[in-house]
Amino acid sequence: MSTDYLKRILTSKVYDVAVETPLDFAPQVSARIHNNVYLKREDTQAVFSFKLRGAYNKMANLSPTELKRGVIAASAGNHAQGVAMSARRLGCRAVIVMPITTPQVKIDAVRGFGGEVVLAGESFSDAYEHAKELEKKEKLTFVHPFDDPDVIAGQGTIGMEILRQHPGPIDAIFVAIGGGGLIGGVSAYVKQLRPDIKVIGVQTFDSDAMARSVKAGRRVTLNDVGLFSDGTAVKQVGLETFKLAREFVDDYVHVDTDAICAAIKDVFQDTRSVLEPAGALALAGAKRYAAANKWKDKNLVVIACGANMNFDRLRFVAERADVGEAREALFALTLPEKRGSFLKLCEAVGNRSVTEFNYRISDADQAHVYVGLQISSEAEIEKLAANFRKKGFPTLDLTSNEMAKTHLRYMVGGRSALADHEMLFRFEFPERPGALMKFLGAMSPDWNISLFHYRNQGDDYGRILVGIQVPPADKKAFKDFLDGLGYPYWNESDNPAYRLFL
Known part of the structure; x- marks a missing residue:
């Protein structure tokens, strides 16, 4: 069987329509994970996939x-x-x-x-x-998408190209797995000519039929599969691909949705190309595997296998990429519902960049705030939580809470019987650390913040929505405060959407 696949791959007719795709060094992600990452650019094919x-x-x-x-x-x-x-x-x-x-x-x-x-x-x-x-x-x-020797051989030409394009040392090749055609063909070629190279399969936690099958020693059928990485959403792998995986694949690694989103962003930063989730799966796996095994200065080849992304999905990808890269931590903080609490919280945050801030007054005694903070590593999350608790703010880590990330962050709000004399304003301010502190520091302690929403959108200017309870007698002082801030602002108190929902 093995020799047969070598012959099939070497005599494949793929180049009547396909091209030999580049093997590009990815400098930014390589520097960040301290390994040399090379992207096999199958997203450059005429159909944007292998x-x-x-x-x-x-x-x-x-x-x-x-x-x-x-x-x-x-x-x-x-x-x-x-x-x-x-x-x-x-x-x-x-x-x-x-x-x-x-x-x-x-x-x-x-x-x-x-x-x-x-x-x-x-x-x-x-x-x-x-x-x-x-x-x-x-x-x-x-024409089967993966469980056919001719299909598998066609995909195997990618392995042939990789060895030709990078004749020097390669420590591992990372391959996304759906039904197994790609990893079957690549591993059948690579492991026979360069058995020293590890071939590592990458799957999502919710679509890992191949890893489960290899572990069980038989093909396992999943009841359900996750659909975010739709290109690898397969309930049962092929009979032929299962045999090849058992013989040639060295190891498997699992990743989640956030890690895939982070990998999509990584590839964009290095290539200005946008991969689909399945296309970025291998890079997400390479990052996780290298970190888990404490690899450094290794040569890692990642097959970027597709770029057929729905444009509408980019909003979700951008939202989740920072969490997947451990650049953002999310918390639910509880603070006393009294004047000055916001300022005290900002002092606890310090100079760290705030990525998100959601709050709506709802209780006379306690305020619950949804906060996102910029971090540089996962290890910082627990340190931040411990610091908030030490400052007297009960803290819940939401960084891995799927419901909170997908839904709750957009639902903090609603009507409040406690929001008397509330005025609603939109502000724009230069997106830099300290701008939020300047805003809160200039505000009179007699005015209570009853609503606050901010999310870092990556623009030069930050946008916040603030509800402030201002007694009628303080209207002139409040106007002076607004003009003295130096930030553009808009009074939204009569906005019909505000009246309807908040």
């Missing part, structure tokens, strides 16, 4: 009769584009069954290549079952 290789190699080896009947495939999106583009090149019909969760950018791309799209099921496995039914019904030729 899947074109395997799809075309399979279809180019079909008989004229099989091609004439047309082909069918099941895919979360990237294999679909590879099949559709290959079909257009080979002049045959292509029907693609995709999960209903597939990003629109991938659906549009398949249609753009002339593929016929059928949406069915919520995961690849569901789409696969529907595709098998259509295969029999319409007598089409099935």
